[in-house]
Amino acid sequence: MTRSTLAQALAEGFQRHGVRRIFGVPGGGSALPIIDASKALGIEFILARSESAASIMAAVTGELSGMPGVVLACAGPGAASLTNGAAYAKLEQAPLLLLTDGPASSLHQRYDQNALFAPITKHQGRLTPEYGITDVEEALTLACQAPMGPVQMNINATGAVTLATGRVGARRSDDPPPPAETVAAAAALIERSRKPLLLVGLEARYGAAPDWALRLAEALDCPVLSTYKAKGVVPDRHPRMAGMFTGAASEFQAIEAADLILTFGVDPVEFIAGPWSHDAPVVEIRTADLPRMLHQPALRLIGPICATAEALLAEATGNSDWTGDVIDDLNRTITERVAISSNAHTAHSVTRAIVEAAPGRIRASVDAGAHMISAMSLIDADLPFGALKSNGLSTMGYALPAAIASALHDPETPAVAITGDGGLMMCLAELTTAAEHGCGVITVVLNDSALSLIDVKQQFQKLDRAGVSFAPVDYAAIARAMGIAAWKVGPGDDMTEAMRAAYAHGGPALIDVTIDASVYKEQVAALRG
Numbered sequence: 001m002t003r004s005t006l007a008q009a010l011a012e013g014f015q016r017h018g019v020r021r022i023f024g025v026p027g028g029g030s031a032l033p034i035i036d037a038s039k040a041l042g043i044e045f046i047l048a049r050s051e052s053a054a055s056i057m058a059a060v061t062g063e064l065s066g067m068p069g070v071v072l073a074c075a076g077p078g079a080a081s082l083t084n085g086a087a088y089a090k091l092e093q094a095p096l097l098l099l100t101d102g103p104a105s106s107l108h109q110r111y112d113q114n115a116l117f118a119p120i121t122k123h124q125g126r127l128t129p130e131y132g133i134t135d136v137e138e139a140l141t142l143a144c145q146a147p148m149g150p151v152q153m154n155i156n157a158t159g160a161v162t163l164a165t166g167r168v169g170a171r172r173s174d175d176p177p178p179p180a181e182t183v184a185a186a187a188a189l190i191e192r193s194r195k196p197l198l199l200v201g202l203e204a205r206y207g208a209a210p211d212w213a214l215r216l217a218e219a220l221d222c223p224v225l226s227t228y229k230a231k232g233v234v235p236d237r238h239p240r241m242a243g244m245f246t247g248a249a250s251e252f253q254a255i256e257a258a259d260l261i262l263t264f265g266v267d268p269v270e271f272i273a274g275p276w277s278h279d280a281p282v283v284e285i286r287t288a289d290l291p292r293m294l295h296q297p298a299l300r301l302i303g304p305i306c307a308t309a310e311a312l313l314a315e316a317t318g319n320s321d322w323t324g325d326v327i328d329d330l331n332r333t334i335t336e337r338v339a340i341s342s343n344a345h346t347a348h349s350v351t352r353a354i355v356e357a358a359p360g361r362i363r364a365s366v367d368a369g370a371h372m373i374s375a376m377s378l379i380d381a382d383l384p385f386g387a388l389k390s391n392g393l394s395t396m397g398y399a400l401p402a403a404i405a406s407a408l409h410d411p412e413t414p415a416v417a418i419t420g421d422g423g424l425m426m427c428l429a430e431l432t433t434a435a436e437h438g439c440g441v442i443t444v445v446l447n448d449s450a451l452s453l454i455d456v457k458q459q460f461q462k463l464d465r466a467g468v469s470f471a472p473v474d475y476a477a478i479a480r481a482m483g484i485a486a487w488k489v490g491p492g493d494d495m496t497e498a499m500r501a502a503y504a505h506g507g508p509a510l511i512d513v514t515i516d517a518s519v520y521k522e523q524v525a526a527l528r529g
Contacts, residue, residue, distance in 0.1 A: 006132045007033035007160040010099075011041050013136040016168070017144075018067040021046055021408060023054040027074025029101035030160035034072060046408065046437065049429035051078050053401040055085020055098070059150070060365075060405035062095040064385055066206050068143040069095060075102030076109025080116065084395055087120045089150035091269050091392030092229065093202055095143040096150040099127075103154055117152040127155040134166030146175065146203075146287040146304075147267075175287070177308055178301040186283045186299050187315035189260055194321045196222045197258035197280075199245055201266030202229035202391075203287055203305060205384040209233070212309035213264055219313050220262075221320035223254055223327045227270040228391040232381030242327055243334035244376055247272035249526075254330040255280070263297075265305050269392035285309065338377050340523045344491040344516035347371035347446055351378040354416055354444060357499035362414045363387070365402035367423035368394045370453040370520040371446050375418045397426030400443055404430060407439035414503060417443045421473065422451045428478065434508040435483045442502045443510045445475050448517040456521045479510035489513040 004012060007030065014022070021044040026032060035045045048054035051073045062069030069089075073082050079100040089096040098117070104110035114124035123142055127135055135153075143151045177183075190196060198220060204213045210233045217224045217234060223242035224234045234241055242254050255261065261282045268291055276295035284297040285308050301308045340348045351374050354364070365388040366375045372389065379387045388406065390398045403417035424445045434441045455468040476486035485505050487498040491514060502509040 003163045004133070005033065005037070005161050006127060006129050006155065006164040007037040009133045009136050009164040010034055010127070010155075011037035011043060013140050014038060014043050014070060015041050016137075017140045018065065019043060019070055020065075021061070022070040022072060023048055023058045023061070024072035025049075025051050025054060025074070025078060026072065027078055027101055029074060029157040030099070030155045031072050031074065031101055033157075033160045034099065034155075046433070048401070048433055050427065051081035052084045052397065053427045053430045053433075055082045055096070056088060056395075056398055056401040057405040059085050059089040059094040059096045060388060060402045061409055062089070062143070062148075063205075063388075064406065064409045066144070067095065068097045068140050070097045070099065072099040073101065075100065075104045075113070076111070079113045083116065083120060084393075084397075086117060086150045086152065088390055088393045088395060088398075090120045090122070092390065093148045093267060094150070095148040097139055097143050098150055098152040100152060100154050102156060105156075113154055114152065120150070121152045122149040124152045125154070127153045128159050129162040129164045131166040132159075132164035133168060137168045147290060174304050177303040177311060180311075182299060182301055183308070183311045184315060186301060186312055189281060189283060189298065190220065190312070190316040190318065193260035194319060195258050196220045196260040196262060196318070196320065197254060198222055198224045199227070199261060199263045199266055200224060200230045200233050201227045201263060201270050203265030203267065204230050204233045205265075208306045209265060210384050212306045214238070215313060216262065216264060216309055219316070220318040222318070222322055223330055225251055225254060227266060228376055228387075228389045229270060230265070230384070231376065231379075232386030233384050235382040236380050237382065239324055240327060242330040245270075249337075251334055253333055257330075264309070267392070285312075335377060337526050338373050338523055340374065340519040342516040342519050345489065345495055345513055346516050346519055347374040348378070350444060350446060350495055350513055350515065351375045351418065353495035353499050354418070355380055357496050357503060358414070359503050361386070362416055363406045363410070364416045364418055365389070365399040365406065367399035367417070367419035368396045368453075369420040369423060369451070370456060370517070370524065371418065371420055373523055396420075396423040399423060400427050400430050400434075400441070403441045403443070404434050404437075404439050407434070407441050408437065411440065415439070415441045417441060419443065419445055420452065421445055421447045421449060421475065422470075424475065425473070431479055431482050431484055431508070431510065439508055440506055441508050442499075443479075445510065445512050446515045447472075447475065447512055448515050449473075450517060452517045452520050453524075455517070456524050459521055474512070475510060476512040479512075484508045484510055486510040486512065491516075
């Protein structure tokens with residue numbers, strides 16, 4: 001049997017775990033043999049323009065595939081630049097392996113890289129030829145174990161090309177389901193409930209969990225609220241779907257009417273900070289015994305959520321007093337609360353145009369910023385990951401790298417990046433990554449020359465306007481200079497026609513649309529109540 005170097009052992013591990021591509025910005029060191037060994041096994045390397053964007057691409061690839069996303073970077077500055085993607089993966093349960101070259105062999109660029117990643121990864125370590133095959137397998141497996149998240153490993157140049165030893169061990173079995181007596185107690189609460197409500201979160205996106213979320217909703221005959229990360233787990237047009245859960249006043253009518261709340265796969269990071277002001281008992285269903293929610297649940301059912309749902313439905317019978325008309329009214333109330341209008345283009349009208357012009361199913365990635373309220377409310381998702389958003393970290397500079405990851409993973413589904421101009425400026429060079437790989441990414445940049453959400457917060461605090469605006473930029477001209485088709489949409493131009501043209505183009509495209517940001521303050525106030 002041919003023995004493998006450590007770099008080859010890594011590539012073989014990628015192949016075992018279904019990894020199809022890796023991302024990064026290589027230095028010298030260990031990256032080059034890893035790229036070479038991966039290429040020999042048909043695993044593509046995607047050269048990003050920054051390590052931060054590469055780490056987001058890898059993390060989103062991990063989410064979409066359910067396999068480990070992989071990113072690599074050089075020692076020192078490259079490793080440090082991966083922290084944004086690592087924090088995203090940690091807070092939002094994305095399976096991710098971060099391979100950092102080093103540590104550096106001299107004081108030049110040297111610091112404790114494992115210590116840097118300790119607060120924002122599940123595990124940190126070093127891959128060496130001794131037991132390297134074992135460590136590779138354990139690192140890749142750990143990234144996908146509940147709760148999924150990032151694992152960071154150093155690997156140096158000498159070790160990468162040295163023959164590795166070790167073996168591939170047996171995969172860890174699933175955690176046990178919750179105790180039968182806890183399931184019975186939860187079933188009893190359901191039996192007594194007349195107005196249960198189901199709140200679906202990020203753990204419900206994988207495998208059979210969306211099926212079980214739908215079965216719970218139908219068996220309980222109840223309204224469903226979805227967190228941003230779980231949008232599409234229960235299709236947005238399903239008759240029991242009442243809207244998005246943001247933790248703000250927009251959905252209080254639905255929650256206040258409930259006499260029992262079941263959270264299915266919801267992570268604490270999906271709640272915004274603030275007191276939990278609802279009186280209905282909460283039954284928490286999740287995979288891992290992580291820190292508690294912002295409220296104290298009446299019962300916690302910890303274990304594989306599909307098995308938990310199956311056990312619960314075997315014992316419980318719904319006795320709901322909800323009607324379809326009432327659920328429709330809840331949905332309408334949530335939607336109308338965040339609606340905005342203007343004589344010019346707004347985030348609301350732009351998102352409507354994106355949806356109306358779509359030739360079929362799309363996948364939208366939404367950057368952090370004031371526009372996210374309209375975008376997440378209006379994008380129509382009928383499958384998990386139909387909309388991508390950084391929620392736990394809420395990082396800017398997310399939408400374009402996430403859309404590139406989506407287009408590479410699923411080229412048949414148009415990927416639309418909805419971003420503010422501030423967010424796009426943080427990752428503008430990645431337009432060339434999309435162009436280089438022929439990604440059918442449509443970047444829609446809402447151009448108002450400001451950090452509008454921060455501007456709104458400044459207004460609420462009655463402060464003078466400072467530090468939130470910047471000079472206007474012609475993003476369409478920049479895109480064209482990068483070889484990307486682009487359209488400019490001014491206040492009197494037809495946004496829907498521009499979107500139809502961008503969809504028809506097929507390749508990477510950008511729409512630079514001037515928007516009216518003055519309406520954001522009223523919308524945020526309505527959302528918060």
